[in-house]
Amino acid sequence: xxxxxxxxxxxxxxxxxxxxxxxxxxxxxxxxxxxxxxxxxxxxxxxxxxxxxxxxxxxxxxxxxxxxxxxxxxxxxxxxxxxxxxxxxxxxxxxxxxxxxxxxxxxxxxxxxxxxxxxxxxxxxxxxxxxxxxxxxxxxxxxxxxxxxxxxxxxxxxxxxxxxxxxxxxxxxxxxxxxxxxxxxxxxxxxxx
Amino acid sequence: xxxxxxxxxxxxxxxxxxxxxxxxxxxxxxxxxxxxxxxxxxxxxxxxxxxxxxxxxxxxxxxxxxxxxxxxxxxxxxxxxxxxxxxxxxxxxxxxxxxxxxxxxxxxxxxxxxxxxxxxxxxxxxxxxxxxxxxxxxxxxxxxxxxxxxxxxxxxxxxxxxxxxxxxxxxxxxxxxxxxxxxxxxxxxxxxx
DNA sequence: GTCTATAATGGGATAGAC
DNA sequence: GTCTATCCCATTATAGAC
Numbered sequence: 001x002x003x004x005x006x007x008x009x010x011x012x013x014x015x016x017x018x019x020x021x022x023x024x025x026x027x028x029x030x031x032x033x034x035x036x037x038x039x040x041x042x043x044x045x046x047x048x049x050x051x052x053x054x055x056x057x058x059x060x061x062x063x064x065x066x067x068x069x070x071x072x073x074x075x076x077x078x079x080x081x082x083x084x085x086x087x088x089x090x091x092x093x094x095x096x097x098x099x100x101x102x103x104x105x106x107x108x109x110x111x112x113x114x115x116x117x118x119x120x121x122x123x124x125x126x127x128x129x130x131x132x133x134x135x136x137x138x139x140x141x142x143x144x145x146x147x148x149x150x151x152x153x154x155x156x157x158x159x160x161x162x163x164x165x166x167x168x169x170x171x172x173x174x175x176x177x178x179x180x181x182x183x184x185x186x187x188x189x190x191x192x193x
Numbered sequence: 194x195x196x197x198x199x200x201x202x203x204x205x206x207x208x209x210x211x212x213x214x215x216x217x218x219x220x221x222x223x224x225x226x227x228x229x230x231x232x233x234x235x236x237x238x239x240x241x242x243x244x245x246x247x248x249x250x251x252x253x254x255x256x257x258x259x260x261x262x263x264x265x266x267x268x269x270x271x272x273x274x275x276x277x278x279x280x281x282x283x284x285x286x287x288x289x290x291x292x293x294x295x296x297x298x299x300x301x302x303x304x305x306x307x308x309x310x311x312x313x314x315x316x317x318x319x320x321x322x323x324x325x326x327x328x329x330x331x332x333x334x335x336x337x338x339x340x341x342x343x344x345x346x347x348x349x350x351x352x353x354x355x356x357x358x359x360x361x362x363x364x365x366x367x368x369x370x371x372x373x374x375x376x377x378x379x380x381x382x383x384x385x386x
Numbered sequence: 387g388t389c390t391a392t393a394a395t396g397g398g399a400t401a402g403a404c
Numbered sequence: 405g406t407c408t409a410t411c412c413c414a415t416t417a418t419a420g421a422c
Contacts, residue, residue: 024303026219109300110217
């Protein structure tokens with residue numbers, strides 16, 4: 001499915017996202033994106049009406065994939081047991097093609113808040129993710145840990161951080177740390193995995 | 194000390210930083226900063242040679258305060274015991290006037306990497322902080338947890354996140370979570386605090 | 387120490403040919 | 405579907421008066 005008719009649109013999404021992650025959304029100009037694609041600015045405007053729409057389309061793609069995970073999670077009866085699998089599925093997403101998008105979101109929060117304020121399809125879904133991930137909604141520490149578990153996955157899959165570690169490992173380590181953050185408090189030692 | 198002669202420079206730092214955190218570094222123009230201060234752009238250029246210098250001066254202030262904490266930490270013999278106190282001192286910094294700067298750093302990483310690449314006085318010091326915070330340098334998971342502990346402090350002190358939590362607490366919760374992240378693995382349950 | 391006025395540059399976006 | 409050429413606008417930064 002999806003064929004290959006006019007993959008230019010996808011090439012724009014990929015190159016643009018890479019540049020946005022590397023240099024930031026505001027610092028990256030359409031001229032720069034066009035140059036890397038060997039096309040002109042006007043060509044970009046054929047595929048996307050505005051610069052913002054490029055980001056919006058990428059965000060929509062992530063939202064769609066996130067919905068699959070969320071639908072699965074909401075259908076589970078035993079949420080305590082589902083939490084671990086939920087985190088694994090999120091990790092798979094971040095290890096795959098959505099790592100850059102997540103990193104973009106984490107490193108460009110002002111742009112997301114300011115330029116995409118209400119048009120961001122991820123805010124509500126992130127709330128849902130945290131809702132599934134956290135055991136006791138009345139426990140602020142658990143709320144914070146749930147957020148940190150996602151941060152762990154994103155940081156752990158960041159090539160830059162992977163280079164720093166002596167051991168070298170990372171996506172696996174990130175998942176291990178993330179799982180520990182959402183596992184019930186008070187009785188874990190070295191179980192799971 | 195510090196008197197009050199020409200507090201305009203400090204007012205610029207504060208207002209500018211607030212706007213940088215709120216809207217992002219690139220989206221905030223000097224005109225906007227000047228308007229909030231009821232002065233003109235040219236006035237800013239009397240106190241700071243460039244827009245970048247405003248950020249640099251704020252970063253330098255944080256670096257100086259960080260050095261105090263680092264000097265104390267490096268002087269400790271029992272690093273295992275010092276780790277907890279180290280984190281408390283960092284928490285104090287973030288609870289105080291440096292919360293916005295830390296949030297700025299966390300939410301504007303592309304700008305910091307791109308525009309301040311080698312001129313950022315914090316990169317080396319952050320490495321030092323993590324070096325003190327982590328027990329086993331060969332353990333990638335511990336490295337990641339050390340980084341997350343700082344993220345926890347910053348997020349926990351973010352007013353926006355404080356509003357989300359039902360309980361309401363936060364700086365204390367953030368410290369609790371952060372401490373747990375750097376405490377030796379495998380034998381903690383609910384101790385400390 | 388702060389102002390007005392302006393230079394110089396680069397950005398996003400559009401019109402219309404091909 | 406991609407191009408050339410152009411418009412309009414905001415930005416950083418400077419010059420020089422007060």
